[in-house]
Amino acid sequence: MNDLLALLKVQVLAFFDINAAFHAKDKGERRKKLLLSGLMLLSMAMIMGMSFGYSFMLADALKKAGMTELLEYVPGLMMASACLATFFTTIYKTHGVLVGFRDYDQIMSLPVTVRTVIASRVLLLYLMNLFFTLIIMVPAGIVYGMEGSPQPAFYGLFPLTLFVVPLLPIVGAAVLGIGISLVSSQFRHRNAVSLITSLTLTLAVILLSMGAGEMSADFQTVSAAVADAIGKAYPPALWYLDGVCRGNLGALGLFLGVSAAVFGLLVWGFSRFFQPLQSRLTAHHRTADYRLRPMKTGSPFRALYVKELTRYGASPLYVMNTAIGAVLGVLFCFGMAFFGQEKLAAFLELPGSLVMMRTFAPLIVAGFMALTCTTASSISLEGKNLWIMKSIPVEPFTLLMSKLAVNLTVQLPAVLLCGLALVFALKPSSFEGLQLFLMPAFFSVFIAAAGLMINLKTPNFTWASETVVIKQSMSVFLSLAAGMAGIGLPVAALALAGYFKVPMSAAGLLWNFTMLMGFLDFILISLLWEHGERWISAL
Amino acid sequence: MMDFKPAERLLPVFVRWPMLQINNLSKTYQGGKKAVDGLSLEVCPGDIFGFIGHNGAGKTTTIRAVTGVLAFEEGEIRINGKDLRREPVLCKSMMAYIPDNPDLYEHLTGIQYLNFIGDIFRIPKGERVERIRGFADRFELTADLGDLIASYSHGMKQKLAIIGALIHQPRLLVLDEPFVGLDPKAAFTLKTIMHELCGQGCAIFFSTHILEVAERLCNKIAIIRKGRLAACGPTDQVRGDGSLESMFLELIDHE
Known part of the structure; x- marks a missing residue:
């Protein structure tokens, strides 16, 4: 047990970079880390608030509609949502947390059993997801307690079962994540195979979950329809619902038993096959038969750009997390071109008429681009290779632009495709058509430059798994916030204008915003030019 | 075993200006630890300059500052007469750096x-x-x-x-513990190449813990202790009548 706790402690310290916040010698650095941790806590409080708000509005609407018997679905729905989110975020964490972690040699040489090592890795995954489950589900439980009339057993069962909720999705994600890695490892171009598999899977599930949300009209009661929708999205949520909210002991036993058994099976099976699995997943194809031949030469910028692009393609996790916005944007716009905007808006439950869509389409495409950017983790990903970046004779601006260019390589073709699809779908005027391309393109530059600057100021070079910097770093979080703020600005301006009855044309405001975005791009690039050397030197 | 001779005798007199000049370099880490304190030395073309010190003495900090990897507050570093802080790209184009851990x-x-x-x-x-x-x-x-x-x-x-x-x-080769991890044959090849490069007018500045290698390979040696230069000069002068090892231990123990 002591071994397990010792291993877990080291992993938690490394994964959440806790020591830097409390033990950094430099006061400024410590303050920065504490401030960033505070921001992270604030964002978690916001998610809790959102969960509470959503649950409360749902409960309120159900009560007003006289459907109080459906209130028990509030915690059930949030449980299904937390489990699906856990499942998707964990698939891509398995490689790096469960297998293929950097300190494998160090850990495995310690006098501890393989089962203890596995248990510590699985517990780390569990802790990360438990935290997430708590911030989603606790507010839903409180709302149900306030608005519904739960049985007394609920107050005991709800807090206790919270600790069991993440187990099943973790097992499912671990099996799938390792499966993808195993299949990919059979191929020479394992990263490409892993990427295609992951992307296909994600898109398939997004489409399926949208399909599951559609309720059939055949059901005699709304309750049955809701239960069916939840059951389709995540079947164990129904056992949970029956057990925790309705006090059905059989269902509760089934939920707890299946969760514990499946989780135990994962730890047992994984510890049995861990070492051969690790060897297979981390083995590299070696040929050792290279013959020198003439090589393509190019400028330093091209060399850096190619290096960055190769780095990008070498990490399916990096691609999945930074290209998904562009992919979804293209899917949305092509959906609009093929199905027509009314059908798509109805499918996605988006309000608005053709005129609204024509006006806001550039902002929607820009919003997709703002979801992700490659640059927000590109500095941190240099990791132990930072010495190369700092010792080569290249102007810092060239170096930074090579990183920015990768984001444009991912997003600009998507902007172009989205623009063409929307021109076909919306038949805009030439002015509106121009804006369909200009605003998202300017936004793409903005988010790339902002992400780069944020990562230059909040780098993390001591990561043991790239998941930490790609998915959970402060710079990625702040870049997303910057992107959302950029999108939110014109929306807020329009809302305020409407509220105060200020006569303002939405199209005119968006044109001004496009120009402002272009100007902001110029400012940010100028800042990188002016201060890039100093910022890189300070890394 | 191949006998390495100081290369400076092979070079004409007119190329004996410093390829690396470190003037009064100081580096204080965030938190207040002074890793390098007023360090000055020169490495000329043809020099194989060994940089010796125990763990934490300031060798890697100095090397990282010389190669532009680490920013420093006080002092000046010149590569072939050019100020590293004013013309970093030009300076870096003249040198090569091999860190102690080859993270590529x-x-x-x-x-x-x-x-x-x-x-x-x-x-x-x-x-x-x-x-x-x-x-x-x-x-x-x-x-x-x-x-x-x-x-x-x-x-x-x-x-x-x-x-x-x-x-x-490169005209200046900076290496941090270059022999660690190399097999004996590769280590010998590297020593041979270092010697060849010096003959061609390249300057080499490297840190090592292997005192026998430093003694055999280097024509100049500097010993750093607690960030300050404890001894510096031609190898024969630094070691005096004894071995480099005895001289080094005497310096380190004499605190």
Whole structure:
């Protein structure tokens, strides 16, 4: 047990970079880390608030509609949502947390059993997801307690079962994540195979979950329809619902038993096959038969750009997390071109008429681009290779632009495709058509430059798994916030204008915003030019 | 065993200006620890300059400052007369650096890494392959160049880092513990190459813990203790009548 706790402690310290916040010698650095941790806590409080708000509005609407018997679905729905989110975020964490972690040699040489090592890795995954489950589900439980009339057993069962909720999705994600890695490892171009598999899977599930949300009209009661929708999205949520909210002991036993058994099976099976699995997943194809031949030469910028692009393609996790916005944007716009905007808006439950869509389409495409950017983790990903970046004779601006260019390589073709699809779908005027391309393109530059600057100021070079910097770093979080703020600005301006009855044309405001975005791009690039050397030197 | 002789006698007098000048360098880490304190030294073309000190003495900090990897507050570093802080790109183009731990881009193949270095240092297309072939053959790495660096052993990565440092013909070669991880044959090849480079007018500044290597290979030696220079000069002068080891231990213990 002591071994397990010792291993877990080291992993938690490394994964959440806790020591830097409390033990950094430099006061400024410590303050920065504490401030960033505070921001992270604030964002978690916001998610809790959102969960509470959503649950409360749902409960309120159900009560007003006289459907109080459906209130028990509030915690059930949030449980299904937390489990699906856990499942998707964990698939891509398995490689790096469960297998293929950097300190494998160090850990495995310690006098501890393989089962203890596995248990510590699985517990780390569990802790990360438990935290997430708590911030989603606790507010839903409180709302149900306030608005519904739960049985007394609920107050005991709800807090206790919270600790069991993440187990099943973790097992499912671990099996799938390792499966993808195993299949990919059979191929020479394992990263490409892993990427295609992951992307296909994600898109398939997004489409399926949208399909599951559609309720059939055949059901005699709304309750049955809701239960069916939840059951389709995540079947164990129904056992949970029956057990925790309705006090059905059989269902509760089934939920707890299946969760514990499946989780135990994962730890047992994984510890049995861990070492051969690790060897297979981390083995590299070696040929050792290279013959020198003439090589393509190019400028330093091209060399850096190619290096960055190769780095990008070498990490399916990096691609999945930074290209998904562009992919979804293209899917949305092509959906609009093929199905027509009314059908798509109805499918996605988006309000608005053709005129609204024509006006806001550039902002929607820009919003997709703002979801992700490659640059927000590109500095941190240099990791132990930072010495190369700092010792080569290249102007810092060239170096930074090579990183920015990768984001444009991912997003600009998507902007172009989205623009063409929307021109076909919306038949805009030439002015509106121009804006369909200009605003998202300017936004793409903005988010790339902002992400780069944020990562230059909040780098993390001591990561043991790239998941930490790609998915959970402060710079990625702040870049997303910057992107959302950029999108939110014109929306807020329009809302305020409407509220105060200020006569303002939405199209005119968006044109001004496009120009402002272009100007902001110029400012940010100028800042990188002016201060890039100093910022890189300070890394 | 091959006997290495100081190369300075092979060079004409007119090229004896410093290739590396460190003037009064100080580096204080965030938190207040002064890692290097008022350090000054010069490395001239033809010098193989050994930099010795125990763990935490300030060797790596000095080397990282010299190569532009680490910013410093006080003092001045000049590469071939050019101020490193004013003209960093020009200075870096004249030198090569091999760190103590060869962390290279693992997602690239060996040849992709060398071609990357070739592009960055603008090695002419016509000469690139031949230079790579020359060094890769000597370090017996040619056949492995098509494989991913991630699949290399520590020693192979070290060899690749060395080849990458040599192919652009630096005028100043800065190495941090270059013999760690190399097999005996590769270590011998590196020593031979270091000697050849000095004969061609290159200056070499390297840190090592292996005092026998320093004594045999270097024509100049500096010993650093707690960030300050404890001894510096021609190897014969620094070691005096005894061995370098006894001199080093005496200096380190004499605190």
